[in-house]
Amino acid sequence: MSKTSRENWNNVAEIREKSAALWNGRAYELKPGAKEKYLRYYNEKCASSKAITTKAKEIIPGGVQHNLALNYPFPLAMDRASGAYLWDIDGNRYIDFLQAGGPTILGSNYPTVRDKVIALIQEKGPVTGLFSEYEYKLAMLVQKHMPSIEMFRMAASGTEADMIAIRLARAFTGNKKIIKIGGAYHGWSDELVYDIRADGTRSSYAIGIPPECYAHTQALSVNDLEGLRALMTENKEKGGTACVLLEPLGPESGTRPVEFDFCQQVRKLCDEFGALLIFDEVVTGFRIGMGGAQEFFGVKPDLTVFGKILTGGYPASGAVGGRKDVVSLLAGGVGGKDNKVMVGGTLTANPLSCLAGYYTIQELETTNAAEKAALAADRLTAGLEELIELHKLPFVAYNQFSIVHLDTTGNVNVTITRENMSDVFAKMPRRTKLFNEAGMGMSAEGIITIAASRMYTSLADTDDVIDDALKRFDRLFDNYQLS
Ligand SMILES: Cc1ncc(COP(=O)(O)O)c(C=O)c1O
Incomplete structure:
Protein backbone atom coordinates (compact mmCIF):
# COMPACT_ATOMS: atom_id res chain seq x y z
CA MET A 1 0.00 0.00 0.00
CA TYR A 110 2.65 3.01 -23.70
CA PRO A 111 2.41 0.32 -26.43
CA THR A 112 -1.19 -0.88 -25.90
CA VAL A 113 -2.62 2.62 -26.29
CA ARG A 114 -0.22 3.55 -29.09
CA ASP A 115 -1.25 0.49 -31.14
CA LYS A 116 -4.93 1.36 -30.82
CA VAL A 117 -4.22 4.94 -31.90
CA ILE A 118 -2.25 3.79 -34.95
CA ALA A 119 -5.04 1.41 -35.93
CA LEU A 120 -7.60 4.22 -35.66
CA ILE A 121 -5.53 6.58 -37.78
CA GLN A 122 -5.04 3.93 -40.44
CA GLU A 123 -8.75 3.21 -40.53
CA LYS A 124 -10.30 6.69 -40.44
CA GLY A 125 -7.74 9.40 -39.67
CA PRO A 126 -7.79 11.47 -36.51
CA VAL A 127 -10.93 13.54 -36.99
CA THR A 128 -14.24 13.65 -38.84
CA GLY A 129 -16.17 16.41 -37.05
CA LEU A 130 -18.98 13.92 -36.44
CA PHE A 131 -19.93 11.76 -33.47
CA SER A 132 -17.74 8.76 -32.70
CA GLU A 133 -18.49 5.85 -30.37
CA TYR A 134 -15.43 6.61 -28.20
CA GLU A 135 -16.94 9.92 -27.06
CA TYR A 136 -19.66 7.92 -25.38
CA LYS A 137 -17.38 5.13 -24.18
CA LEU A 138 -14.93 7.56 -22.59
CA ALA A 139 -17.69 9.53 -20.85
CA MET A 140 -19.18 6.31 -19.44
CA LEU A 141 -15.80 5.09 -18.24
CA VAL A 142 -15.08 8.37 -16.44
CA GLN A 143 -18.51 8.21 -14.81
CA LYS A 144 -17.90 4.62 -13.71
CA HIS A 145 -14.89 5.75 -11.69
CA MET A 146 -16.22 9.13 -10.55
CA PRO A 147 -19.91 8.95 -9.73
CA SER A 148 -20.12 12.77 -9.34
CA ILE A 149 -19.83 12.96 -13.15
CA GLU A 150 -23.50 12.80 -14.09
CA MET A 151 -22.77 14.54 -17.38
CA PHE A 152 -19.51 15.09 -19.22
CA ARG A 153 -18.31 17.43 -21.96
CA MET A 154 -14.89 17.43 -23.58
CA ALA A 155 -12.57 20.41 -24.14
CA ALA A 156 -9.24 20.72 -25.92
CA SER A 157 -7.10 21.47 -22.85
CA GLY A 158 -7.16 21.95 -19.10
CA THR A 159 -7.13 25.72 -19.62
CA GLU A 160 -10.29 25.51 -21.72
CA ALA A 161 -11.97 23.12 -19.31
CA ASP A 162 -11.34 25.52 -16.39
CA MET A 163 -12.78 28.38 -18.47
CA ILE A 164 -15.88 26.32 -19.18
CA ALA A 165 -16.29 25.37 -15.52
CA ILE A 166 -16.29 28.95 -14.24
CA ARG A 167 -18.61 30.07 -17.02
CA LEU A 168 -21.02 27.28 -16.13
CA ALA A 169 -20.85 28.20 -12.45
CA ARG A 170 -21.83 31.77 -13.22
CA ALA A 171 -24.58 30.76 -15.59
CA PHE A 172 -26.05 28.34 -13.06
CA THR A 173 -25.79 30.46 -9.90
CA GLY A 174 -26.26 33.88 -11.45
CA ASN A 175 -23.34 34.99 -9.23
CA LYS A 176 -20.22 36.81 -10.42
CA LYS A 177 -17.28 36.21 -8.11
CA ILE A 178 -14.91 33.30 -8.53
CA ILE A 179 -12.52 32.38 -5.76
CA LYS A 180 -9.26 30.55 -6.44
CA ILE A 181 -7.02 29.08 -3.79
CA GLY A 182 -3.33 29.49 -3.04
CA GLY A 183 -1.88 30.73 -6.32
CA ALA A 184 -3.06 27.57 -8.06
CA TYR A 185 -2.49 27.02 -11.74
CA HIS A 186 -5.77 26.69 -13.57
CA GLY A 187 -4.40 27.48 -17.03
CA TRP A 188 -3.70 30.84 -18.55
CA SER A 189 -7.12 32.33 -19.35
CA ASP A 190 -7.73 36.04 -18.74
CA GLU A 191 -9.60 35.45 -15.50
CA LEU A 192 -7.46 32.70 -14.03
CA VAL A 193 -3.94 34.08 -14.44
CA TYR A 194 -4.77 36.26 -11.44
CA ASP A 195 -2.54 35.17 -8.54
CA ILE A 196 -1.06 32.53 -10.75
CA ARG A 197 1.61 30.04 -9.65
CA ALA A 198 2.73 31.94 -6.55
CA ASP A 199 0.36 32.81 -3.75
CA GLY A 200 0.00 36.58 -3.38
CA THR A 201 1.37 37.62 -6.79
CA ARG A 202 -2.09 38.90 -7.80
CA SER A 203 -1.88 40.69 -11.17
CA SER A 204 1.89 40.23 -11.63
CA TYR A 205 1.45 37.87 -14.58
CA ALA A 206 -1.56 39.64 -16.08
CA ILE A 207 0.41 41.54 -18.72
CA GLY A 208 -1.82 42.21 -21.72
CA ILE A 209 -5.03 41.58 -19.79
CA PRO A 210 -7.25 44.57 -18.93
CA PRO A 211 -7.92 44.58 -15.15
CA GLU A 212 -11.68 44.47 -15.87
CA CYS A 213 -11.18 40.90 -17.11
CA TYR A 214 -10.11 39.65 -13.70
CA ALA A 215 -12.06 42.15 -11.61
CA HIS A 216 -14.26 39.34 -10.28
CA THR A 217 -11.48 36.85 -9.61
CA GLN A 218 -10.51 36.61 -5.96
CA ALA A 219 -7.61 34.78 -4.37
CA LEU A 220 -7.06 33.29 -0.93
CA SER A 221 -4.23 31.30 0.61
CA VAL A 222 -4.66 27.59 0.99
CA ASN A 223 -6.13 26.35 4.30
CA ASP A 224 -7.50 29.82 5.14
CA LEU A 225 -11.06 28.79 5.98
CA GLU A 226 -11.78 31.85 8.08
CA GLY A 227 -10.68 34.08 5.24
CA LEU A 228 -12.89 32.12 2.85
CA ARG A 229 -15.95 32.52 5.05
CA ALA A 230 -15.27 36.25 5.40
CA LEU A 231 -14.84 36.69 1.66
CA MET A 232 -17.99 34.76 0.80
CA THR A 233 -19.91 36.80 3.37
CA GLU A 234 -18.62 40.02 1.82
CA ASN A 235 -19.42 38.75 -1.67
CA LYS A 236 -23.09 38.32 -0.78
CA GLU A 237 -23.51 42.06 -1.19
CA LYS A 238 -21.31 42.30 -4.30
CA GLY A 239 -22.60 39.86 -6.88
CA GLY A 240 -22.37 36.61 -4.91
CA THR A 241 -19.84 33.80 -5.16
CA ALA A 242 -20.30 31.66 -8.27
CA CYS A 243 -17.68 29.10 -7.35
CA VAL A 244 -14.63 28.14 -5.40
CA LEU A 245 -12.09 26.59 -7.75
CA LEU A 246 -9.25 24.59 -6.26
CA GLU A 247 -6.58 22.01 -6.89
CA PRO A 248 -7.66 19.44 -4.29
CA LEU A 249 -4.20 18.36 -3.07
CA GLY A 250 -3.19 22.00 -2.78
CA PRO A 251 -2.04 24.60 -5.30
CA GLU A 252 0.46 23.62 -8.02
CA SER A 253 -0.16 19.90 -7.63
CA GLY A 254 0.25 19.94 -3.87
CA THR A 255 3.34 22.14 -3.69
CA ARG A 256 1.51 23.98 -0.90
CA PRO A 257 -0.47 21.07 0.55
CA VAL A 258 -3.99 21.23 1.93
CA GLU A 259 -4.84 20.14 5.45
CA PHE A 260 -6.69 16.86 5.11
CA ASP A 261 -10.15 18.28 5.84
CA PHE A 262 -9.73 21.50 3.81
CA CYS A 263 -11.75 20.35 0.80
CA GLN A 264 -14.53 19.05 3.05
CA GLN A 265 -14.76 22.38 4.83
CA VAL A 266 -14.80 24.28 1.52
CA ARG A 267 -17.65 22.00 0.41
CA LYS A 268 -19.64 23.06 3.48
CA LEU A 269 -18.99 26.76 2.87
CA CYS A 270 -20.04 26.43 -0.78
CA ASP A 271 -23.31 24.82 0.30
CA GLU A 272 -23.91 27.53 2.88
CA PHE A 273 -23.30 30.37 0.41
CA GLY A 274 -24.90 28.82 -2.70
CA ALA A 275 -21.61 28.61 -4.62
CA LEU A 276 -20.44 25.68 -6.72
CA LEU A 277 -17.37 23.72 -5.69
CA ILE A 278 -15.07 23.00 -8.63
CA PHE A 279 -12.27 20.47 -8.29
CA ASP A 280 -9.51 20.99 -10.84
CA GLU A 281 -8.42 17.36 -11.19
CA VAL A 282 -6.18 18.02 -14.20
CA VAL A 283 -3.26 16.52 -12.25
CA THR A 284 -5.03 14.39 -9.64
CA GLY A 285 -7.76 12.72 -11.73
CA PHE A 286 -6.69 9.07 -12.23
CA ARG A 287 -3.19 9.84 -10.90
CA ILE A 288 -3.93 9.50 -7.23
CA GLY A 289 -6.43 6.73 -7.86
CA MET A 290 -9.21 5.88 -10.27
CA GLY A 291 -11.67 7.98 -8.27
CA GLY A 292 -9.36 11.01 -8.17
CA ALA A 293 -9.00 13.39 -5.25
CA GLN A 294 -12.76 13.44 -4.75
CA GLU A 295 -12.74 9.79 -3.77
CA PHE A 296 -9.66 10.19 -1.57
CA PHE A 297 -11.04 13.17 0.36
CA GLY A 298 -14.62 11.86 0.30
CA VAL A 299 -15.92 15.13 -1.14
CA LYS A 300 -18.39 15.45 -4.00
CA PRO A 301 -17.62 18.53 -6.10
CA ASP A 302 -20.34 20.09 -8.25
CA LEU A 303 -17.99 20.20 -11.21
CA THR A 304 -14.71 18.47 -12.01
CA VAL A 305 -12.14 19.72 -14.48
CA PHE A 306 -10.01 17.20 -16.37
CA GLY A 307 -6.94 17.76 -18.55
CA LYS A 308 -3.89 16.02 -19.89
CA ILE A 309 -4.32 12.66 -18.09
CA LEU A 310 -7.75 12.13 -19.61
CA THR A 311 -6.25 11.12 -22.97
CA GLY A 312 -3.01 9.69 -21.59
CA GLY A 313 -1.02 12.51 -23.17
CA TYR A 314 -2.59 12.39 -26.65
CA PRO A 315 -3.57 15.84 -27.88
CA ALA A 316 -6.80 17.78 -27.32
CA SER A 317 -7.24 16.67 -23.74
CA GLY A 318 -9.70 18.26 -21.37
CA ALA A 319 -13.23 17.97 -20.04
CA VAL A 320 -15.75 19.24 -17.53
CA GLY A 321 -18.10 16.89 -15.78
CA GLY A 322 -20.47 17.00 -12.85
CA ARG A 323 -24.03 17.73 -11.82
CA LYS A 324 -26.57 17.11 -14.54
CA ASP A 325 -28.54 20.29 -13.79
CA VAL A 326 -25.33 22.32 -14.29
CA VAL A 327 -23.49 20.54 -17.10
CA SER A 328 -26.67 20.16 -19.16
CA LEU A 329 -26.44 23.93 -19.78
CA LEU A 330 -23.68 23.04 -22.26
CA ALA A 331 -26.07 21.23 -24.62
CA GLY A 332 -24.63 21.60 -28.11
CA GLY A 333 -26.44 22.84 -31.21
CA VAL A 334 -28.50 25.87 -32.15
CA GLY A 335 -31.67 26.79 -30.23
CA GLY A 336 -32.82 25.27 -26.95
CA LYS A 337 -32.64 26.76 -23.48
CA ASP A 338 -32.24 30.52 -23.00
CA ASN A 339 -29.48 30.10 -20.45
CA LYS A 340 -27.41 27.81 -22.66
CA VAL A 341 -23.67 28.23 -22.20
CA MET A 342 -21.67 28.65 -25.40
CA VAL A 343 -18.54 26.51 -25.83
CA GLY A 344 -16.97 24.93 -28.87
CA GLY A 345 -13.83 23.61 -30.54
CA THR A 346 -13.35 22.04 -33.99
CA LEU A 347 -10.89 19.40 -32.83
CA THR A 348 -12.47 18.86 -29.41
CA ALA A 349 -13.61 15.28 -28.64
CA ASN A 350 -12.00 14.00 -31.82
CA PRO A 351 -11.94 10.22 -32.23
CA LEU A 352 -8.19 10.01 -31.59
CA SER A 353 -8.34 11.79 -28.20
CA CYS A 354 -11.42 9.87 -27.09
CA LEU A 355 -10.08 6.48 -28.11
CA ALA A 356 -6.70 7.20 -26.50
CA GLY A 357 -8.51 8.28 -23.32
CA TYR A 358 -10.74 5.24 -23.26
CA TYR A 359 -7.86 2.76 -23.59
CA THR A 360 -5.60 4.73 -21.24
CA ILE A 361 -8.18 4.67 -18.46
CA GLN A 362 -8.86 0.99 -19.08
CA GLU A 363 -5.13 0.26 -18.79
CA LEU A 364 -4.82 2.39 -15.65
CA GLU A 365 -7.55 0.24 -14.17
CA THR A 366 -6.16 -3.16 -15.16
CA THR A 367 -2.53 -2.39 -14.31
C1 LIG B 1 -4.16 21.94 -12.09
C2 LIG B 1 -4.07 22.36 -13.53
N1 LIG B 1 -5.12 22.94 -14.12
C3 LIG B 1 -5.09 23.34 -15.40
C4 LIG B 1 -3.97 23.16 -16.17
C5 LIG B 1 -3.94 23.63 -17.58
O1 LIG B 1 -4.01 22.54 -18.47
P1 LIG B 1 -3.47 22.67 -19.95
O2 LIG B 1 -2.00 22.79 -19.88
O3 LIG B 1 -3.94 21.42 -20.61
O4 LIG B 1 -4.13 23.88 -20.53
C6 LIG B 1 -2.84 22.55 -15.60
C7 LIG B 1 -1.62 22.36 -16.39
O5 LIG B 1 -0.58 21.97 -15.95
C8 LIG B 1 -2.88 22.15 -14.25
O6 LIG B 1 -1.81 21.59 -13.64
Missing part, protein backbone atom coordinates in the same frame (compact mmCIF):
# COMPACT_ATOMS: atom_id res chain seq x y z
CA SER A 2 1.21 3.47 -0.83
CA LYS A 3 2.31 5.59 2.12
CA THR A 4 -0.16 8.38 1.28
CA SER A 5 -3.42 7.61 3.02
CA ARG A 6 -6.19 9.28 4.95
CA GLU A 7 -4.51 8.18 8.18
CA ASN A 8 -1.06 9.28 7.06
CA TRP A 9 -1.61 12.62 5.34
CA ASN A 10 1.27 15.10 4.95
CA ASN A 11 2.30 16.95 8.07
CA VAL A 12 1.46 20.32 6.55
CA ALA A 13 2.78 22.42 9.45
CA GLU A 14 6.13 20.61 9.35
CA ILE A 15 6.46 21.03 5.58
CA ARG A 16 5.65 24.70 5.89
CA GLU A 17 8.16 25.13 8.71
CA LYS A 18 10.97 23.35 6.84
CA SER A 19 10.24 25.31 3.66
CA ALA A 20 10.29 28.60 5.57
CA ALA A 21 13.60 27.63 7.20
CA LEU A 22 15.03 26.82 3.76
CA TRP A 23 13.91 30.18 2.39
CA ASN A 24 15.03 32.17 5.45
CA GLY A 25 18.32 30.39 5.99
CA ARG A 26 21.58 30.68 4.09
CA ALA A 27 21.31 29.08 0.68
CA TYR A 28 23.24 26.03 -0.45
CA GLU A 29 24.76 26.07 -3.91
CA LEU A 30 26.73 23.85 -6.25
CA LYS A 31 30.48 23.94 -5.68
CA PRO A 32 32.27 25.89 -8.43
CA GLY A 33 33.91 22.70 -9.78
CA ALA A 34 30.52 21.01 -10.04
CA LYS A 35 28.99 23.98 -11.86
CA GLU A 36 31.83 23.82 -14.39
CA LYS A 37 31.42 20.06 -14.77
CA TYR A 38 27.68 20.33 -15.39
CA LEU A 39 28.10 23.23 -17.82
CA ARG A 40 30.71 21.19 -19.65
CA TYR A 41 28.20 18.33 -19.89
CA TYR A 42 25.73 20.64 -21.57
CA ASN A 43 28.21 22.24 -23.93
CA GLU A 44 30.03 19.07 -24.93
CA LYS A 45 27.44 16.31 -24.70
CA CYS A 46 24.37 18.28 -25.74
CA ALA A 47 25.80 20.23 -28.69
CA SER A 48 22.97 19.32 -31.08
CA SER A 49 20.36 20.48 -28.55
CA LYS A 50 22.26 23.75 -28.16
CA ALA A 51 22.48 24.28 -31.92
CA ILE A 52 18.81 23.69 -32.68
CA THR A 53 17.37 25.52 -29.67
CA THR A 54 19.64 28.50 -30.37
CA LYS A 55 18.36 28.63 -33.96
CA ALA A 56 14.77 28.14 -32.73
CA LYS A 57 15.00 31.39 -30.75
CA GLU A 58 14.92 33.30 -34.04
CA ILE A 59 11.45 32.02 -34.92
CA ILE A 60 10.00 30.80 -31.61
CA PRO A 61 9.86 33.40 -28.82
CA GLY A 62 12.27 32.24 -26.11
CA GLY A 63 13.11 29.17 -28.20
CA VAL A 64 10.57 26.83 -26.56
CA GLN A 65 6.77 26.74 -26.53
CA HIS A 66 6.14 25.39 -23.06
CA ASN A 67 7.54 26.37 -19.66
CA LEU A 68 8.19 22.69 -18.95
CA ALA A 69 10.86 22.78 -21.65
CA LEU A 70 12.68 25.78 -20.19
CA ASN A 71 16.07 24.52 -19.12
CA TYR A 72 19.22 26.21 -17.96
CA PRO A 73 21.71 26.81 -19.62
CA PHE A 74 19.66 25.86 -22.71
CA PRO A 75 16.70 23.58 -23.44
CA LEU A 76 17.34 19.96 -24.31
CA ALA A 77 15.78 18.74 -27.56
CA MET A 78 14.24 15.31 -27.13
CA ASP A 79 14.24 12.59 -29.72
CA ARG A 80 12.65 9.54 -28.11
CA ALA A 81 10.53 8.60 -25.12
CA SER A 82 9.78 5.13 -23.81
CA GLY A 83 8.54 4.00 -20.40
CA ALA A 84 10.73 5.60 -17.73
CA TYR A 85 13.28 7.11 -20.13
CA LEU A 86 13.89 9.98 -22.52
CA TRP A 87 16.71 10.33 -25.07
CA ASP A 88 17.88 13.69 -26.39
CA ILE A 89 18.97 14.28 -29.97
CA ASP A 90 22.61 13.80 -28.96
CA GLY A 91 21.71 10.29 -27.76
CA ASN A 92 21.96 10.96 -24.01
CA ARG A 93 19.49 8.99 -21.89
CA TYR A 94 17.56 10.48 -18.96
CA ILE A 95 15.27 9.12 -16.27
CA ASP A 96 11.99 10.82 -17.01
CA PHE A 97 10.28 12.24 -13.93
CA LEU A 98 8.62 14.94 -16.02
CA GLN A 99 6.38 12.41 -17.78
CA ALA A 100 5.21 15.15 -20.14
CA GLY A 101 4.02 17.24 -17.19
CA GLY A 102 1.96 14.43 -15.70
CA PRO A 103 -0.30 12.73 -18.24
CA THR A 104 1.63 9.52 -18.86
CA ILE A 105 0.95 7.58 -15.65
CA LEU A 106 1.45 4.40 -17.67
CA GLY A 107 4.93 5.60 -18.68
CA SER A 108 5.82 7.24 -21.98
CA ASN A 109 4.54 5.90 -25.28
CA ASN A 368 -3.23 -0.60 -11.01
CA ALA A 369 -0.83 2.04 -12.31
CA ALA A 370 -1.70 4.78 -9.81
CA GLU A 371 -0.83 2.58 -6.83
CA LYS A 372 2.36 1.26 -8.43
CA ALA A 373 3.49 4.77 -9.37
CA ALA A 374 2.73 5.90 -5.80
CA LEU A 375 4.88 3.10 -4.38
CA ALA A 376 7.73 4.20 -6.67
CA ALA A 377 7.26 7.76 -5.39
CA ASP A 378 7.34 6.54 -1.77
CA ARG A 379 10.67 4.82 -2.49
CA LEU A 380 12.05 7.89 -4.22
CA THR A 381 10.97 10.21 -1.40
CA ALA A 382 12.34 7.95 1.35
CA GLY A 383 15.64 7.78 -0.53
CA LEU A 384 15.75 11.56 -1.01
CA GLU A 385 15.06 12.13 2.67
CA GLU A 386 17.95 9.81 3.58
CA LEU A 387 20.29 11.61 1.17
CA ILE A 388 19.26 15.02 2.48
CA GLU A 389 20.15 13.87 5.98
CA LEU A 390 23.36 12.16 4.88
CA HIS A 391 24.62 15.28 3.10
CA LYS A 392 23.35 17.55 5.91
CA LEU A 393 21.32 19.73 3.56
CA PRO A 394 18.24 21.78 4.51
CA PHE A 395 16.28 20.59 1.43
CA VAL A 396 12.64 19.54 1.71
CA ALA A 397 11.19 16.36 0.17
CA TYR A 398 7.74 14.83 0.48
CA ASN A 399 5.21 13.13 -1.73
CA GLN A 400 1.51 12.76 -2.21
CA PHE A 401 0.89 9.51 -4.06
CA SER A 402 2.97 9.63 -7.29
CA ILE A 403 3.78 13.35 -7.01
CA VAL A 404 7.17 14.00 -5.39
CA HIS A 405 8.14 17.49 -4.24
CA LEU A 406 11.75 18.50 -3.74
CA ASP A 407 12.74 22.02 -2.74
CA THR A 408 16.44 22.92 -2.79
CA THR A 409 16.17 26.71 -2.63
CA GLY A 410 13.04 27.66 -0.69
CA ASN A 411 11.50 29.75 -3.45
CA VAL A 412 9.10 26.99 -4.50
CA ASN A 413 6.88 27.38 -1.49
CA VAL A 414 7.26 30.96 -0.35
CA THR A 415 4.00 32.84 0.28
CA ILE A 416 4.08 36.40 -0.96
CA THR A 417 2.12 38.94 1.05
CA ARG A 418 1.89 42.72 0.95
CA GLU A 419 4.18 42.81 3.99
CA ASN A 420 6.97 40.53 2.74
CA MET A 421 6.64 41.29 -0.99
CA SER A 422 9.66 43.59 -1.32
CA ASP A 423 11.93 41.25 0.68
CA VAL A 424 10.82 38.25 -1.35
CA PHE A 425 11.31 39.99 -4.67
CA ALA A 426 14.74 41.26 -3.60
CA LYS A 427 15.90 37.78 -2.71
CA MET A 428 14.24 35.96 -5.57
CA PRO A 429 16.78 36.52 -8.42
CA ARG A 430 19.63 34.90 -6.47
CA ARG A 431 17.44 31.97 -5.41
CA THR A 432 16.16 31.58 -8.96
CA LYS A 433 19.76 31.37 -10.19
CA LEU A 434 20.46 28.58 -7.69
CA PHE A 435 17.22 26.89 -8.67
CA ASN A 436 18.22 26.94 -12.35
CA GLU A 437 21.62 25.52 -11.46
CA ALA A 438 19.95 22.72 -9.49
CA GLY A 439 17.93 21.88 -12.61
CA MET A 440 21.12 21.88 -14.66
CA GLY A 441 22.73 19.48 -12.17
CA MET A 442 19.76 17.12 -12.23
CA SER A 443 19.68 16.97 -16.04
CA ALA A 444 23.45 16.56 -16.27
CA GLU A 445 23.17 13.67 -13.79
CA GLY A 446 20.56 12.17 -16.11
CA ILE A 447 17.29 13.09 -14.40
CA ILE A 448 14.56 15.22 -15.95
CA THR A 449 12.17 16.85 -13.48
CA ILE A 450 9.50 19.54 -13.55
CA ALA A 451 11.24 22.82 -12.87
CA ALA A 452 13.88 21.15 -10.66
CA SER A 453 11.29 20.71 -7.95
CA ARG A 454 8.58 18.21 -8.80
CA MET A 455 8.66 14.64 -10.07
CA TYR A 456 5.87 12.50 -11.43
CA THR A 457 6.44 8.77 -11.18
CA SER A 458 4.76 6.24 -13.45
CA LEU A 459 4.02 2.55 -13.86
CA ALA A 460 7.39 2.25 -15.64
CA ASP A 461 9.36 3.22 -12.51
CA THR A 462 10.65 -0.09 -11.24
CA ASP A 463 12.75 -0.29 -8.06
CA ASP A 464 15.85 -0.37 -10.30
CA VAL A 465 14.87 2.89 -11.98
CA ILE A 466 14.28 4.58 -8.62
CA ASP A 467 17.50 3.24 -7.09
CA ASP A 468 19.44 4.43 -10.14
CA ALA A 469 17.83 7.89 -9.76
CA LEU A 470 18.83 7.97 -6.09
CA LYS A 471 22.47 7.25 -6.96
CA ARG A 472 22.35 10.23 -9.29
CA PHE A 473 20.80 12.45 -6.61
CA ASP A 474 23.52 11.26 -4.24
CA ARG A 475 26.18 12.51 -6.67
CA LEU A 476 24.33 15.79 -7.12
CA PHE A 477 23.86 16.45 -3.40
CA ASP A 478 27.52 15.63 -2.80
CA ASN A 479 28.33 18.67 -4.92
CA TYR A 480 26.57 21.17 -2.65
CA GLN A 481 28.14 23.65 -0.24
CA LEU A 482 26.91 26.56 1.88
CA SER A 483 26.93 29.69 -0.27
